[in-house]
Amino acid sequence: MVAAVTWGTTGATMKLVARHSPMSPLLVGFFRVAFAAPVLVVTARILARPRPRTTPGDRLRLLAGGLAMGAYQACYFWAVAKTSVAVGSLIAICSAPLMMTLLAALWLGERIGAVTGTALGVGIVGAALLTAGPHGLGAPPPGFLSGVGLAFGAGLSYAVYAVTVKDLAGRLPPLAIASGTFTVAAVSLTPALVVERPTGGPVAWAWLAYLGLVPTALAYGLYTVGLRTTPVTVSGILTLVEPLTATTLGVLVFGDRLGTAGALGALLLVTAVAVLAVGAGAAGQTDPTGG
Numbered sequence: 001m002v003a004a005v006t007w008g009t010t011g012a013t014m015k016l017v018a019r020h021s022p023m024s025p026l027l028v029g030f031f032r033v034a035f036a037a038p039v040l041v042v043t044a045r046i047l048a049r050p051r052p053r054t055t056p057g058d059r060l061r062l063l064a065g066g067l068a069m070g071a072y073q074a075c076y077f078w079a080v081a082k083t084s085v086a087v088g089s090l091i092a093i094c095s096a097p098l099m100m101t102l103l104a105a106l107w108l109g110e111r112i113g114a115v116t117g118t119a120l121g122v123g124i125v126g127a128a129l130l131t132a133g134p135h136g137l138g139a140p141p142p143g144f145l146s147g148v149g150l151a152f153g154a155g156l157s158y159a160v161y162a163v164t165v166k167d168l169a170g171r172l173p174p175l176a177i178a179s180g181t182f183t184v185a186a187v188s189l190t191p192a193l194v195v196e197r198p199t200g201g202p203v204a205w206a207w208l209a210y211l212g213l214v215p216t217a218l219a220y221g222l223y224t225v226g227l228r229t230t231p232v233t234v235s236g237i238l239t240l241v242e243p244l245t246a247t248t249l250g251v252l253v254f255g256d257r258l259g260t261a262g263a264l265g266a267l268l269l270v271t272a273v274a275v276l277a278v279g280a281g282a283a284g285q286t287d288p289t290g291g
Contacts, residue, residue, distance in 0.1 A: 001241060003219040003226070008245020010215045011085030012253060014077070017207045021200030025081040028208070029073030030189040031198070035212020037186045040179035040221065048173045058168060062177070065164035066184020068157045073189060075154035082147025086250055090243040091148055094127035095155030096162070103163040119275045126268025127243060129261045178220050244269045 017028060045051075054062070072092075080088035097120055104110040112120075161181070168177050200208075244266060 003223040004241035005245050006215040006219040007242040008089075008215075009249065010211065010242075011080060011089055011246040012249045013207055013211045013215070014080060015085065015254065017200070017204050017211070020207070021204035023198060023200060023204070024192070024196055025077030026074055026189070026192045027196050027198060028211070029077040030186070030192040031208045032211045032216050033069070033073060033182050033186040033189060035209055036216035036220070037179065037182040039213060039217040040175060040182055043221070044173065044175035044179040048176055052172050052176050054172065058172060061164050061168050062180040063184055065161050065168070065177075066181040067188055068160040068164065069181050070185035070188035072154050072157035072161060073185065075150045075157055079147045079151035079154055082143045082150065086243070086247050088147065088151050088154075089246045090127050091151035092154035092158065093242050094124055095152050096158040098124065099156050099159035100162055103159050104166070107163050107167065115275065119272045122268055122275065123272030126265040126270075126272060129265030129268065175221060182216075182220065241269075 014025075014028060017023070023031075076088065076092050079092060082088075083091075101112060101120065105112070165177055165181065247262070247266065
């Protein structure tokens with residue numbers, strides 16, 4: 001839960017970076033993981049003693065998870081640029097649990113219980129209502145539909161990352177997983193430095209550092225630890241808190257308008273998380289992601 005709330009500040013941080021720098025969304029995505037990876041690597045080295053041994057299969061999964069995380073950054077930030085923070089976040093994050101459910105069932109053999117299924121359904125409906133505000137019944141602006149497609153691509157990339165990390169969680173320390181995947185993600189996005197020269201003042205770099213350290217290094221570290229005892233599908237629903245947090249920041253800080261449908265969607269989203277928490281408590285399941 002803590003990880004999801006900090007992720008929700010990502011969109012607002014992007015807006016603040018854009019105010020002080022003309023850097024493209026792809027370059028912002030690169031610096032997000034580039035700032036996070038060294039912190040995760042150093043922390044993992046300090047805490048992981050002895051150093052964990054990896055098999056060729058483990059290294060292949062780390063590579064796949066890292067490439068998926070790199071793809072998520074590219075798709076997500078471009079989706080937000082072409083749509084909006086709210087729409088891009090909602091489509092990306094809310095499509096991910098559906099894809100996680102399918103991937104977890106096919107790959108890890110997880111089964112969907114009644115409580116999880118109900119919470120997922122309520123959360124997706126609520127998130128869909130939250131997207132109804134920006135254009136209403138009017139025609140979307142140019143590039144909006146391609147942005148929606150990129151957001152779904154981000155959702156798929158995120159689902160692959162989550163399932164891959166879950167598959168590794170029983171064999172490797174959580175921080176070793178996070179440091180490995182984010183290092184791969186940073187390397188995969190380095191071509192952005194060839195295409196574009198980073199520009200921006202101290203304020204922009206300060207916000208980029210925050211983006212890499214708080215909603216990335218800290219949040220994904222917490223998320224990876226939580227995946228050890230939380231099913232992928234439950235973790236996916238908890239991440240629905242992210243678009244709710246982003247929307248709340250948009251309304252309070254940037255003056256975004258939700259409208260009636262958006263307010264109803266926010267209520268349903270909170271209800272989904274509450275149903276999930278009650279169901280987990282009744283089953284005696286520990287929620288490692290929230291506090």
